[in-house]
Structures are given as C-alpha cells and as structure tokens.
Amino acid sequence: MKTILSPSRFEQSTAIKRGKLFSYTVPIDPCDLFVFYQSHRPTSIGQRFYWKNADGTCEMVGVGVALSLTSKSPESRFAEIQQQWDKLIQEAQIENNYDVAGTGPLLFGGFSFDSQQMPASEWEDFGHALFYLPEIMITCSQEHYFLTINQFDSMNLEGGERVKQWVKKMKSESLSIPERLAQKEYDIEGWLKSVEEVVNTLQTTDMQKVVLARKLQLDFTEPLRSEPIIDQLLSQQPNSYVFSMEAGDSCFLGASPERLIEKMDQQVLSTCLAGSTARGENKQVDKRLGDSLLQDPKNLFEHELVVSMIEDALRPFCEEMLVPKEPILLKTPYIQHLYTPVKGRSKRDCSILEMVQSLHPTPAMGGVPTRSAMNIIRDKENMDRGFYASPIGWTDYQGNGEFIVGIRSGLAKGSSAYLYAGCGIVADSNAEKELVETRIKFQPMLRAFGKESL
Numbered sequence: 001m002k003t004i005l006s007p008s009r010f011e012q013s014t015a016i017k018r019g020k021l022f023s024y025t026v027p028i029d030p031c032d033l034f035v036f037y038q039s040h041r042p043t044s045i046g047q048r049f050y051w052k053n054a055d056g057t058c059e060m061v062g063v064g065v066a067l068s069l070t071s072k073s074p075e076s077r078f079a080e081i082q083q084q085w086d087k088l089i090q091e092a093q094i095e096n097n098y099d100v101a102g103t104g105p106l107l108f109g110g111f112s113f114d115s116q117q118m119p120a121s122e123w124e125d126f127g128h129a130l131f132y133l134p135e136i137m138i139t140c141s142q143e144h145y146f147l148t149i150n151q152f153d154s155m156n157l158e159g160g161e162r163v164k165q166w167v168k169k170m171k172s173e174s175l176s177i178p179e180r181l182a183q184k185e186y187d188i189e190g191w192l193k194s195v196e197e198v199v200n201t202l203q204t205t206d207m208q209k210v211v212l213a214r215k216l217q218l219d220f221t222e223p224l225r226s227e228p229i230i231d232q233l234l235s236q237q238p239n240s241y242v243f244s245m246e247a248g249d250s251c252f253l254g255a256s257p258e259r260l261i262e263k264m265d266q267q268v269l270s271t272c273l274a275g276s277t278a279r280g281e282n283k284q285v286d287k288r289l290g291d292s293l294l295q296d297p298k299n300l301f302e303h304e305l306v307v308s309m310i311e312d313a314l315r316p317f318c319e320e321m322l323v324p325k326e327p328i329l330l331k332t333p334y335i336q337h338l339y340t341p342v343k344g345r346s347k348r349d350c351s352i353l354e355m356v357q358s359l360h361p362t363p364a365m366g367g368v369p370t371r372s373a374m375n376i377i378r379d380k381e382n383m384d385r386g387f388y389a390s391p392i393g394w395t396d397y398q399g400n401g402e403f404i405v406g407i408r409s410g411l412a413k414g415s416s417a418y419l420y421a422g423c424g425i426v427a428d429s430n431a432e433k434e435l436v437e438t439r440i441k442f443q444p445m446l447r448a449f450g451k452e453s454l
C-alpha cells in the first residue's frame with residue numbers, strides 16, 4: 001500500500017513501516033471549531049482541513065496528518081484509495097462507543113477533475129487524488145462534540161487529555177486579507193471563441209452539452225492565509241458547504257452549493273444542480289428572475305440532462321430510488337439554481353467512493369455525452385482545473401460520508417489566488433451571455449477575497 005508522509009513531496013512508504021492504526025473517540029465540551037482550526041496554524045500549516053455542511057448539522061476540523069493516501073495510477077485512483085482505506089481499517093484498533101457519522105477514523109480529501117490532464121504548477125501539491133487521515137479531529141454533529149485521535153504503533157490516551165485542555169484555552173485571532181496588487185482574467189477573447197466553436201459543434205453533431213470553465217488570478221502583497229477566507233465564506237455563504245484543504249503552501253477552499261453524494265448507513269442523497277441565473281436587487285425582481293428560470297427551455301434542458309445522468313449513475317447501487325418530476329429553486333446570495341434532489345436506498349455492499357466514481361463528472365461539470373465532452377474540454381479550455389469542479393469530501397470507517405462538487409472555489413497558493421467558474425454550453429448558447437454567467441459565478445469567491453466584483 002502506498003502512503004504519503006508529506007503532501008507536498010509525496011514520499012512513499014508502506015503500511016508496515018507505519019505500523020497499526022490506533023484510533024479512539026471521546027465526547028468533549030462544546031467549542032468553536034474554526035478557532036480550533038486557526039489555533040493549529042503554527043504546528044499544522046499545510047496539514048489541516050475544515051468542513052461544514054450546508055445546513056450546519058455537521059462540522060469537522062482535522063489538524064496534523066497521521067497518514068496521507070494517493071494513487072499510483074490516475075486511471076484507477078478511486079479503487080486504489082478505497083483498497084488502501086479498507087486495508088487500513090481492517091487492521092486498525094478502534095475505540096468509538098458513539099454511533100455518530102463523521103467520528104472515528106475518517107478520510108478527508110478529493111480527486112482532480114481530469115485524470116488525463118497533467119497537473120499545472122499551482123496544483124502540484126494535490127496530484128490526482130489526495131486524502132488525509134488526521135492526527136486530531138473534532139466533529140460537531142447535531143450540536144454534539146467529539147474528539148478523535150489517530151495514532152500509529154501505540155495508543156496514547158494522555159494525548160487526548162492534552163487536546164481537551166488545549167481546547168479550553170483557545171483564543172481567536174484577528175483576521176485580515178493582504179492588500180490586492182492585481183487581477184487577471186485569462187484570455188477572454190480566446191474563451192469566447194472557444195464557446196462559439198463548441199456551440200457550432202453542438203449544432204452540427206449529436207452532442208448535447210459541454211461545460212467550459214475559465215480562470216481568474218488575484219495577486220496580493222503577502223502570502224495568503226486560509227483562515228480569513230474561510231471566515232468570510234462562513235459569514236457570507238451560511239447555506240453552502242464551506243470547505244478547505246491544505247497541501248504544502250496551497251489551500252483549496254470554497255463555498256459550494258452542490259452536494260454530489262451523501263451516504264448515511266444505506267440512505268443515499270444526491271443533488272442535481274444545473275441551470276442558473278442572478279439574484280434580483282429586490283424581492284419582486286428576484287421572483288421574476290426565478291420564475292423565468294423555472295420556465296426557460298435552455299436551462300430546463302440542461303437541468304434534465306443532469307437529473308437523467310445522476311439517476312442512471314446511482315441506480316446500479318440502489319435498491320430503490322425517488323426522483324421528483326420537476327425542479328425547484330435553490331437560492332444562494334449571488335445565484336439561484338434549478339435544483340432536484342435524488343434519494344435512494346443503497347445496496348449493502350456499495351461504498352461511497354464507488355458512487356463518486358460513477359457520478360463524476362456530472363453533466364453539470366463535464367457535459368453529454370461525457371467522453372466526447374471531456375475531449376472538447378481538454379482541447380478548448382487551455383487550463384488545468386485541478387480540484388475545481390471535482391469531488392471533495394469525507395468517508396468514515398463505517399462507510400458513511402459526503403462529497404460535494406468543488407465549485408464556487410479557489411486555490412490560494414503563496415501570495416496568489418486562482419478562482420474558477422464555468423457554465424453549460426448547449427446548442428442555443430450565446431458566448432457573451434455565458435461570459436456574464438461566469439462573472440456572476442466568480443462573485444462568491446471574489447467577495448471572500450475582499451473584492452465585490454470584477
């Protein structure tokens with residue numbers, strides 16, 4: 001089994017050298033998980049993650065990396081991560097008397113969007129798959145707090161007591177984002193031309209949809225810290241999934257509205273999110289925009305492609321499924337989307353990573369048909385998406401987990417930030433309108449980095 005001791009250098013070791021995993025979980029007093037994340041910067045920089053789900057019922061922070069998992073072969077990365085995780089858990093000694101998802105040994109991480117794409121320099125710390133087993137993790141589930149300690153070779157209960165005492169003494173620090181020096185939108189004219197070429201392809205072939213994304217770079221006077229950006233996302237996007245994952249001097253973070261898959265015992269839930277418009281400046285305008293979206297043929301067509309694909313992808317893993325016939329609106333501070341929840345009951349032998357592999361990329365991120373759309377994306381986007389628009393999330397030792405689609409996101413690396421936004425191109429798309437849509441989708445991360453608009 002391949003393990004990674006340093007996410008930035010990708011050293012190789014073996015499970016034998018690491019020894020046996022010992023993990024124990026205990027309840028703790030309520031605490032501020034963001035302050036816990038913040039307070040471990042001096043000792044765990046580059047080895048932290050943060051997660052809050054959309055309704056605030058689950059929040060978790062991991063600091064320190066007991067073990068990092070990656071894959072030797074990008075083509076088999078989902079299966080490799082699962083196999084390594086299964087082997088680790090089979091041999092582990094786990095003390096967890098609490099039947100709470102997200103406690104005990106847990107992997108947090110994600111996959112790159114395209115395993116055939118060579119990682120750009122800004123994404124070199126992440127590779128095509130990167131997952132952490134944290135040394136220390138605090139989970140808040142339904143307002144109950146739990147501490148999990150993961151160690152190799154021996155179990156040190158005193159470590160847990162030290163963490164408990166540390167938590168009681170934590171203090172928040174003042175947070176600020178450095179002054180911004182410059183920003184750069186990459187090759188707007190080239191991107192508009194790519195959209196027009198894709199539209200022509202869609203009009204003259206049996207292809208139905210291609211998603212094209214683009215990149216915006218921000219440069220700052222000093223190296224960026226993840227804490228003030230997360231703090232802004234938590235306050236500005238309270239109904240989104242707020243996440244961050246550090247690796248080396250990089251941090252992938254964002255506030256995604258889109259669940260890819262949630263699995264709790266045998267209950268499965270996925271989100272179909274495609275078709276979008278702006279929010280209005282008042283309730284009347286907002287309602288008019290939303291009603292128009294619900295009746296817009298282009299967006300309804302785009303949305304139905306996603307619903308059909310997700311239903312088809314999950315059906316082999318589910319004993320039963322429930323799919324609404326019509327979408328509703330999901331409103332975030334800057335954008336409103338067409339939204340359809342897909343629910344199911346999974347077969348007992350299915351893992352969440354198998355479902356993630358089957359779902360990625362959805363038509364909302366890739367296109368229809370998938371293989372042809374991916375080829376066009378590689379040819380027309382002229383960039384590496386890295387972990388943008390990719391599955392990121394967690395799975396615990398009992399098979400529970402949740403993965404989102406890493407949109408409304410960005411990569412902070414050194415004193416630069418790379419923001420990403422995309423849109424679905426169909427046969428009647430207009431390039432200028434699609435450009436406007438990407439600029440709307442840049443807004444959540446731009447604001448988190450201290451800028452209101454382009």
